[in-house]
Amino acid sequence: xxxxxxxxxxxxxxxxxxxxxxxxxxxxxxxxxxxxxxxxxxxxxxxxxxxxxxxxxxxxxxxxxxxxxxxxxxxxxxxxxxxxxxxxxxxxxxxxxxxxxxxxxxxxxxxxxxxxxxxxxxxxxxxxxxxxxxxxxxxxxxxxxxxxxxxxxxxxxxxxxxxxxxxxxx
Amino acid sequence: xxxxxxxxxxxxxxxxxxxxxxxxxxxxxxxxxxxxxxxxxxxxxxxxxxxxxxxxxxxxxxxxxxxxxxxxxxxxxxxxxxxxxxxxxxxxxxxxxxxxxxxxxxxxxxxxxxxxxxxxxxxxxxxxxxxxxxxxxxxxxxxxxxxxxxxxxxxxxxxxxxxxxxxxxxx
Numbered sequence: 001x002x003x004x005x006x007x008x009x010x011x012x013x014x015x016x017x018x019x020x021x022x023x024x025x026x027x028x029x030x031x032x033x034x035x036x037x038x039x040x041x042x043x044x045x046x047x048x049x050x051x052x053x054x055x056x057x058x059x060x061x062x063x064x065x066x067x068x069x070x071x072x073x074x075x076x077x078x079x080x081x082x083x084x085x086x087x088x089x090x091x092x093x094x095x096x097x098x099x100x101x102x103x104x105x106x107x108x109x110x111x112x113x114x115x116x117x118x119x120x121x122x123x124x125x126x127x128x129x130x131x132x133x134x135x136x137x138x139x140x141x142x143x144x145x146x147x148x149x150x151x152x153x154x155x156x157x158x159x160x161x162x163x164x165x166x167x168x169x170x
Numbered sequence: 171x172x173x174x175x176x177x178x179x180x181x182x183x184x185x186x187x188x189x190x191x192x193x194x195x196x197x198x199x200x201x202x203x204x205x206x207x208x209x210x211x212x213x214x215x216x217x218x219x220x221x222x223x224x225x226x227x228x229x230x231x232x233x234x235x236x237x238x239x240x241x242x243x244x245x246x247x248x249x250x251x252x253x254x255x256x257x258x259x260x261x262x263x264x265x266x267x268x269x270x271x272x273x274x275x276x277x278x279x280x281x282x283x284x285x286x287x288x289x290x291x292x293x294x295x296x297x298x299x300x301x302x303x304x305x306x307x308x309x310x311x312x313x314x315x316x317x318x319x320x321x322x323x324x325x326x327x328x329x330x331x332x333x334x335x336x337x338x339x340x341x
Contacts, residue, residue, distance in 0.1 A: 068221070
């Protein structure tokens, strides 16, 4: 079919079709918008200590995108405030003394990389349902004391990893 | 290999280890390429913040409220966007990016559409450097997340390495 032979009826038909599609499209997006949009878009001012995992994982941000260190190093660490500034105009930094609830004492050695990459263990397996956290947790997400040690050792027995005191304690 | 990349101060994690020296490693769930500039780009991509919006390895999928599209663009098909459809051509461009002289050496590279490739390279660099506002779906709705400007946070070499990493996704 040669284009110059299409004639005006095709062009008019096309325009009418486009109009119909446009109107339908408009209806579709306006009803879709109400469902898909959060009440606020990107809050301009936020406090680091008010961070909500739920709100950010709902956006589709992967754990490893903020916690990349958990794949490359023993120490997980916490994301820098600058990371937040990519989206929020103003971020109130946490006080220097601020610490996450989940932290082992110095006599225990634990490597994230060893577990996430070599072990292939998901974050949720140890930290629980982080996606549901609306605020930084008050309690450690991996238990402290003997309860914690028992969880480490129980899994090590199952997977055949070391249960030698000195592989975890120094 | 990645761990040896010196991060800018602002990208370093907030807390310092309380116990022992961290175990160093170059592992990540995707296969390393063996090219130093690609590995440096991969590390930067995942630590300076690109991956927060564009996804792990540039796979996309992060929602952007009131943006014309539903999600922030994926970047794992960057080679196609630069009109590089042959692996050998992607390789040529990655090598130019490693030398940081791509615009000057493209004319002698033997790439069939080099002027277009160069124009795409310049426009990508410009977009990363200066940022870009995101188009609104509903004009009266809230402001979507924009592409931030990186010129104060990344060097010209950093941007070349990140582009090399993204291109390597098509190798």
